[in-house]
Amino acid sequence: MTMADARRVADAAAASDRQVFVDMFDRFSPAHRILFEAAHSGTYGRLLELELELRTPLLWPGYDLGLDSIALDVMHGDLDVMHGDLDVLTRVLEHRFGDGQDLDSAVIEYTSSGTRTLKAEGPQNYAAMIDHVLTCLRGETENEISPSSVLDTLALTLDIHHAIQQRTA
Template sequence: MKIALLGTGFGQAHAAVYAARRGEVEVVMFGRNPDKTAEAAGKFGFASSTDMDQAFEGDFDLVDICLPLPLHAEYVLRALDADKHALVELPLAGAMDDARRVVEAAERSGRQVFVDMFERFIPANRALFDAVRDGTYGRLEQLTLSNRTAHLWPGVSLGLGTLPLEAMHSDMDIVTRTLGRPHSVDVTTVARDADSAAIEATLSFDGAFARDSVSSLMPMSWGARGGYTATFSDGVLEAVSSMGFDGKPSGTLTACTGEAVRELDLPPADQYAAMIDHVLACLRGEADNEIAPATVLDALQLTLDIDHRINGNT
């Protein structure tokens, strides 16, 4: 399978997964700066190019788009026009009109589009989705999520201008997949400077509420920590995770029911590897697409609504 990987920033996270699947995939990494692109591609033994047009004109099966947000929808549409499958980093688009255009184009094309909703492949999150679907612990009444991090990625701004789409979007996907769209949303913020801030959102539903807290105010020794507490009518699921400089998360999942408390076994998983393995399986016809554009619209709308409240974006 031939893959055109666009982007040398976060694209390197995808590149590391592809490199571990050498023999199954052939990758060319595309970027704007010749030296930076060649250096990044060389780390993984890939060819490199600065001719972005070749990603759409060449004989690639999949275009993997890890470019800045304003280019996401545009480049997915270019891939579909070129009769290629597309994988795009989240969020799918910075505006709902663009997101819907992608959904409509994908449905017309017969090609598959995947959005990197990596959090859907985290075992603790899958356990939550299953519990809600199966009613394992009764009805979900309260969901509290947190995502607090230090500045682990040099040069990346995590201020109020970026936190909603960069950090809250995945949490809003968990919220909408478990509770649906909220009736109301209240948002509180604090900013240390242009690149460091915290946001807390409280979301109301019929007979339930959710709270999401994201922050980039933490010291380097903190790393990144997060998780959720899901309170059901007949029990509680609590997930705790942490991540250091190696980017590999560790975590626990605990179920409390009646008088019993037990830690649930979680299979080892790298969510980015699991996401890409899912994409490859779908393209081989071995799985159904769980991260198609139509499945992310509710979470994207909610995230954009929060972003508009904070930053006034449309």
């Protein structure tokens, strides 16, 4: 995929009378929703640091995760979260996600008075994304996962992918 390909898809979607959705399920994770809501409401002030730690048990038989695929296949969703407008938190929020078997997640809030775990509750990523698509199709909300909404993040992901490819060539 190239940025030119992605722009053609976004342009075709914009010119169409149909709704087009991109699989950006991380935007709907309960833990990320806590982060987005805090950012948009100004709960903590300005973001000083964000740490996302990805651990995957590689539950896909036959899939070979390597440097040739990690940016596009694994990092893109986290880059999308970081690339959003999360510049309004002052406390450090650390995401902890399950090991693939236990899908619970939490946000850990670090402050000068200690830590506090915020339970990330709500529908899991895919269920929430499907609910979003259905509400869009019923005309009840605006599409948050249109092809144009991912172009900036895709450019960043492709830049990282190309940099990794150059270093490993």
